[in-house]
Amino acid sequence: MELVVFLDVSIVNVALPAIGAGLGLTVVGLAWVGTAYQVTFGGFQLGAGRATDILGRRRLFRAGLTVFTLGSLLAGLAGWAWLLIAARALQGVGAAILVPAELSLLAASFTEPAAYRRAFGWWSAMGAVGAAGGVVLGGLIVQLLSWHWIFLINVPIGVAGLLFSGRLLPADAPATTPAARLDLPGIVTGTGSLLLLVYVVTVAAEGDLGPVTAGLGAAGVVLGAAFLWIETRSRDPLLPFRFFRDLDVTGSTLASVIVGAAHVPAFVFLALYFQEVQGYSALKSGLAVLPIAAVNLAVSRLAVPAALAKWGPRVVLTAGMALLATGLVLFGMLPAGGSFVTDYLPGALIFAVGLPAVFVGSTMPAVKAVADHETGVVSAVVNTAQRVGAGLGVALLAALADERADAVGGPRRGALNEGYHLAFLGAAALAALGVLIGLWLVLRGRSEGAVAEGEEGEDREGAVDATSA
Known part of the structure; x- marks a missing residue:
């Protein structure tokens, strides 16, 4: 379901012109078609994560899938702008319940290290391919059917997931610790x-x-x-603050904010660049990002598990952030009449290699750092951070792009491109900040490892002295 959840973040981007024409939405209204999903996706995850740990992984997975499917149905049938935005918010609530339960199921089902790395590799592939593939699928659907079907396509997938999840997912284990309660005041505030x-x-x-x-x-x-x-x-x-005494949880949370703020705006502005500057159709715009989706899948399957085994998630995160920043800088230099092969493709391929690395590198350490019965809430923490980062990144970079385009003036195509340049470079600066966070984690990890080895050496020397005495 990770693929469907992240598809719904990006699939809307390429359909925005068609949605605006169909429902008479202004630019601000169109922004809320995406933002309503991002805000509720980020806002409700903490409560959902804690509920996963208390009420059961499979139960919350199925509940989230039900809400998400219902929201998709309402969005697909919407004939008024207010109903579409409300349905998108409902989809976000469903996704917020679904993702922590999904990650908790993953951590509980794959306990052997190699299997765990492969599972997270596939998980990162689904998130990365969803982010890129949504633009492709959205273009195909808008061109061949209508924008309504970018939401309705989730309905049969959700129904199938509900039918089969009861058989395929492990049953929720009976509680072995004293019953905990949901922190309702914490959830509300x-x-x-x-x-x-x-x-x-x-x-x-x-x-x-x-x-x-x-x-x-x-x-x-x-x-x-x-x-x-x-x-x-x-x-x-709801949120035990002792989590943040662990470097992996703190680092994953900070990195996740940056991952959301850097990669989600990239897909928004790529869709706008291809359609508004290059004059691509929705279908052609979607196909333009297909190389990103294909490389994501290959890297997640073939390279990410091996890199995790050799260097660990902190180094993988740092390298992925550097690749993201490099690709975004190249996007920030795309000319108005640029060539797909020589101007766009180099940056796209670099960006595509980095994307699954930052997904897994910003999530895996936190999930591994806590007890089995706390994986739901810590998954919610890092995913909330990513969703909040995505919402803020899109809003702030869009404002910068609009201001730049207005300041440049002149022909609309050139002014828009200047605005998109600034947005891509802003996203690159955020990814560069992510590199610094990754380096800090790597250096802190080595420092802690050296201290631990020193303490072990002192313990061994003490044991030898005691034996000699």
Whole structure:
């Protein structure tokens, strides 16, 4: 289901012109077709992750798939803009329930190290191919059918998943520890704070800095403070802050923000570049990113597990961020009348190699760092970070692109391209920040390893001295 969830992040991008024409949406309204999904996807994951650990992995997986499928059906049938945006928000809630349960199932089902690395390699492939392949599939569907079918295609997949998951997924194990409870005050305040703050940053990036926006921002900060207060006093906190004493959890969370903020805007602006600057059709625009999807799949299957075994996830993350940054810089130099082979393809292939590396490198360490019964909530933490990063990245880089295009003026095609250049370079700067985070993790890991070896050496010397005495 990872493929379907990430498809729905990117599949909409290529269909935005058709959706706008069909429903009469403005640019701001079109932005919310994507943002509504991102905000609820990010906002509801913490509560869903904790529910996964308490109520059961398979049960929450099936619940999330049900909500996601229902949201897809409503979005596909929507004839009004408000219904489409509401359905996209519902899809995001379903995805928020689905992803932590999925990662928790993965961690519980593959315990042998080599099998675990292969499983995460395939998982990263599904996320990366979904991000790239959504543009391809969206172009095909819009060209051959209509934009409604980019959502309706999820319905038979979801129904099939519900029919077979009961047989194929391992049953939820009976509780072996004292029953925990859901932290409802934490869920309400934490989710409310995330939703409000992401909403405020998004609309502020679009130029709305009025008193209503400021009031909602203040409410988000107050809810965030209440969440912190509640969590430090809760017997069963929604988010145990002790997680962040672990370098792998902290590093994965920071890296995930950057992964979302860098890679999701890249696909948004590639779709816009091909259609608005190059004049491609929706179908041709989708096919243009097919090389990214193909390379993602090959690298995830053939290279990522071997790289994890040889260098570990921190080095894989750092290298992936460097490749992402390089590809984005090349995208930031795409000419208005550029060649697909000589101007676009080099950057696309470099970007494609880096994408699965950053997916697995930013997620695997955190999931491995916690106990089996806590994998749901820690999966939610890193995925929430990525979704929030994606929503903020798209909103902020879109605002920069619009401002740049307006400042340049002149022919629309050239002005838009200048704006997209700035957006790609902004995403590259974020990926470069990810490289620094990766290097910090690698160096801290080596430092901790050296300290541990020193302590072991002192213990051995002490044992020898005691034996001699």
